[in-house]
Amino acid sequence: MLLTIADVLPQAELEEIRAMLAAMRFEDGRASAGWSAKLVKDNEQAREGAALSLLRERVTKAILENEVFSLAVRPKALTPLIFSRYGQGKHYGTHVDNPIMDGIRTDVSFTLFLADPETYDGGELVIETMAGEEEVKLPAGHLVAYASTTLHRVAPVTRGERLVAVGWAQSYVRDGAKRELLFDLETARRNLFAQSGKTPEFDLLAKTGANLFRMWAEV
Ligand SMILES: O=C(O)CCC(=O)C(=O)O
Ligand SMILES: [Fe+2]
Numbered sequence: 001m002l003l004t005i006a007d008v009l010p011q012a013e014l015e016e017i018r019a020m021l022a023a024m025r026f027e028d029g030r031a032s033a034g035w036s037a038k039l040v041k042d043n044e045q046a047r048e049g050a051a052l053s054l055l056r057e058r059v060t061k062a063i064l065e066n067e068v069f070s071l072a073v074r075p076k077a078l079t080p081l082i083f084s085r086y087g088q089g090k091h092y093g094t095h096v097d098n099p100i101m102d103g104i105r106t107d108v109s110f111t112l113f114l115a116d117p118e119t120y121d122g123g124e125l126v127i128e129t130m131a132g133e134e135e136v137k138l139p140a141g142h143l144v145a146y147a148s149t150t151l152h153r154v155a156p157v158t159r160g161e162r163l164v165a166v167g168w169a170q171s172y173v174r175d176g177a178k179r180e181l182l183f184d185l186e187t188a189r190r191n192l193f194a195q196s197g198k199t200p201e202f203d204l205l206a207k208t209g210a211n212l213f214r215m216w217a218e219v
Contacts, residue, residue, distance in 0.1 A: 001072075001108070001145065001146060001147045001176045001179070001180070002127065002129065002134060002136075002144070002145075002146045002147075003068075003072050003144070003145045003146075004136070004138060004142060004143065004144050004145075005066060005068045005069055005072075005142065005143045005144075005145070006139075006141075006142050007141050007142065008062055008063060008066050008069070008112055008141055008142065008143045009059070009062055009112070009114075009140075009141040010141065011140075011141065013058075013062070014114065014140050014141050017055065017058075017059065017114060018114060018115070018163065020051060020054075020055055021046060021055070021083060021085075021114070021163060023051070024046045024047065024049075024051050024052065024055075024083075025046070025047045025049075026044040026045060026046055026047065026085055027044065027045060027047050028044060028045075029041050029042070029043040029044055029045045029084060029092075030042075031045070032045065032082070034098055036095065037095045037098075039093070040092060040093025040094065040095055040153075041092050041093070041095070042089075042090050042091055042092065042093075043084050043085065043086045043090045043091075043092055043154070044084065044085045044086075044087070044090070045082050045083065045084050045085070046082075046083040046084075046085075052083070055081075055083065056080055056081045059081055059112065059165050060078060060081055060167075063078070063110075063112065063143065063167070064078070066143075069110075069143065069145065071182075071183055071186055071187075072145065072179065072183050073107075073108050073110075073145055073169050073171055073179070074171045074172045074173050074179055074182070074213075074217075075108075075169040075170070075171060075172075076104075076169075076170045076171060076172045076218070076219070077104045077169070077170045078104075078167050078168070078169050078170075079101050079102040079104060079106070079167050079168045079169075080102060080167075081165045081166070081167045082165070082166050082167065083114075083163075083164075083165050084162075084163070084164050084165075084166060085161060085162070085163055086123055086154065086157045086161065086162040086163075087157065087161050088157055088158065088159065088160070088161075089156060089157065089158075090156065090157050090162075091122075091153070091154055091155060091156035091157065092153055092154035093153050094128075094151050094152070094153045095151070095152070095153070096148075096149070096150070096151055096152075097109050097148045097168065099148075101168055104168070104169075104170040105170045105174070106148040106168040106169075106170065107147075107148055107168075107169060107170055107171040107174055107176075108145050108146070108147065108148060108168065108169040108171060109145070109146055109147070109148045109150075109152075109166070109167075109168050110143055110144060110145040110146070110166065110167055110168070110169065111125055111136070111143065111144050111164050111165070111166050112141075112142075112143045112164060112165040112166075112167075113137070113138045113139065113140055113141070113142055113143070113144075113163075113164055114140055114141075114163040114164055114165060115140055115160070115161060115162055115163040115164075116139065116140050117137050117138070117139060117140075119160045119161070120157055120159055120160030120161055120162050121157065121158045121159040121160065122155050122156050122157045122158040122159070122162075123137065123154060123155060123156075123157040123162035124136060124137045124154070124155045125137070125144065125152060125153075125154055125155075126152060126153050126154070126155055127146050127150050127151075127152040128150055128151040128152065129150065135155075145169075147176055148168060172213070172216075172217040172218060172219065173213070173216045173217060173218075174218060175216070178212075178216050181212065182209060182212060182213055182216075185205060185208065185209045185212070186209055188205060189202060189205040189206060189209060192205065
């Protein structure tokens with residue numbers, strides 16, 4: 001699974017969020033890394049506090065309200081978001097994410113880009129897939145979601161500052177291939193509705209989609 005979603009946050013909100021982050025205190029990201037991730041993690045993260053809680057609440061709401069995220073990820077729970085900053089030379093070497101974080105199983109990892117890509121060089125999120133390495137660097141406000149099972153890294157920033165929110169989702173549907181089936185079926189159902197309305201075929205696809213979800217959901 002590798003999915004990018006555009007405009008999770010609108011431009012006006014991004015500016016406010018960047019201003020909030022600029023006023024916050026950051027600490028060494030190693031504080032929240034496991035022993036082997038500590039060896040390769042070199043970034044900074046916004047410190048716990050009232051401002052971080054507010055920001056988290058706001059950005060989490062935008063992510064959960066995004067229809068594509070909800071249909072592709074089928075989130076049961078999210079970890080508290082981490083707001084990370086990578087100044088010049090900062091990076092995060094190759095690692096796999098912990099299987100359980102903040103009490104939830106991590107099925108899907110995601111990064112919401114907060115800085116305009118023109119304002120920094122490097123800082124690509126590089127994900128190892130069967131087809132090779134995928135480099136992801138998206139416009140501010142866009143999000144990438146990928147399987148937490150992958151090895152991945154953040155390339156060193158060579159100019160400017162990379163600012164992101166990262167988080168993890170436990171999905172109602174653990175298996176990414178099953179999630180994709182549900183996503184495709186739902187997309188076909190919506191397209192059919194747009195073309196010909198609520199036909200008996202639409203109803204059958206609705207029934208099948210709902211019942212597959214019921215069959216696979218872990219609640
Ligand atoms: O900053 C990113 O895009 C990903 C960071 C990451 O891999 C992690 O926090 O585990
Ligand atoms: Fe990671």
